[in-house]
Amino acid sequence: MRTRVGIIGAGPAGLFLSHLLHLAGIESVVLERRDRVYCEQRQRAGIVEHGVAEALTAAGVGERMEREGFRHDGIDLRFDGASHRIDLAALTGRSVRLYPQTEIVRDLIARRTDDSGQLFFEAEATAIDGIETDRPRIRFTHEGEEQVLECDYVVACDGFHGIGRASLPSDVIRTFEKVYPFGWLGILADVAPSCDELIYAHHPNGFALHSMRSESVSRLYLQVPNGTDAADWSDEQIWDELSTRFALRDGGWELRRGPITDKSVTPMRSFVTEPMRHGRLFLAGDAAHIVPPTGAKGLNLAMNDVMVLAEALVADQTRGDSGLLDAYSDTALRRVWRAMHFSYWMTTLLHAQPGDDAFDARLRLSHLRHITDSPAAATHLAQNYTGIPRI
Known part of the structure; x- marks a missing residue:
């Protein structure tokens, strides 16, 4: 040929x-x-x-x-029990x-x-x-x-x-190469998404992400230690932990639950x-x-x-x-x-790191607050997330 x-x-x-x-x-x-x-x-x-x-x-x-x-046009950045929208379109003109x-x-x-x-x-x-x-x-x-x-x-x-x-x-x-000391437990679930835009959640228990595949299928992830077997997590445990990591202090949001059709662990x-x-x-x-x-x-x-x-x-x-x-x-x-x-x-900012102490945790929260308080810092995230022009 x-x-x-x-x-x-x-x-x-x-x-x-x-x-x-x-x-x-x-x-x-x-x-x-x-x-x-x-x-x-x-x-x-x-x-x-x-x-x-x-x-x-x-x-x-x-x-x-x-x-x-x-x-x-935006993402939901959650930490310390509060939700903060990063307006990608307003900051960059891109989505x-x-x-x-x-x-x-x-x-x-x-x-x-x-x-x-x-x-x-x-x-x-x-x-x-x-x-x-x-x-x-x-x-x-x-x-x-x-x-x-x-x-x-x-x-x-x-x-x-x-x-x-x-x-x-x-x-x-x-x-x-850099190998991270954690992975993602990912699930597909037959349930309508609980959000209109992706949720990136930083929590003391670890990172969580809420995405979607369609109007009736949700895609969600939990940070887990390396070596985790997805079979060791029951469906109820997964939903309970996701609810914990996405929870807001004011209780004004609830995670929808449904049948889990697929679960697997992705190394980082x-x-x-x-x-x-x-x-x-x-x-x-x-x-x-x-x-x-x-x-x-x-x-x-x-x-x-x-x-x-x-x-x-x-x-x-x-x-x-x-x-x-x-x-x-x-x-x-x-x-x-x-x-x-x-x-x-993004990975080191949003994930709980093995060996972190209270000082490290406070630094990470300070960095997250800087992103949500500073238009310049938010723009840096938005520009990279939506894709920088060819360089």
């Missing part, structure tokens, strides 16, 4: 890159080791930055997001969309299929050869057969455990690979970086990676200008490290 850009991974990044290249008349092939049903059902992030939402709409794949998604990554993937698969895009599901990439040549190759298995896809460029959007990062020479890359880590390109192999999304979910940056970083990369590939393939491709890693990493800092800042 032969194509111009070989893409490993049919998550939102790989699919959006393939779509953007198609709009520019550049052929690509997407290889995905999972089946289509799995890709369209796996639960992931739901916050879409202002700029990413605009890009999806401009590319003709945002119509359902605009119709069915929730526009959020976010609540539209699950699952739905973005469905929209992109449908569009690539309608456009006769070459998507191969249950096609597992087993090796990437010749990345330092002008004809790199992806070896993969599909329908029981070993096949080879020859490309001009290979883009690995295959996640943290994919072969993309592992295919970079060990003497070329550097990795940076920050991880960056440098560079994000070697030879004809490019990394994008979780293949290159992981952020804790507190700042809602994982999906958005991946989409920004491929937006930068698509522009660079179009310049190279249509005008013979390789300057943007050569700068891809440096360009993407500037945004990656800004998002790393914001995610780290």
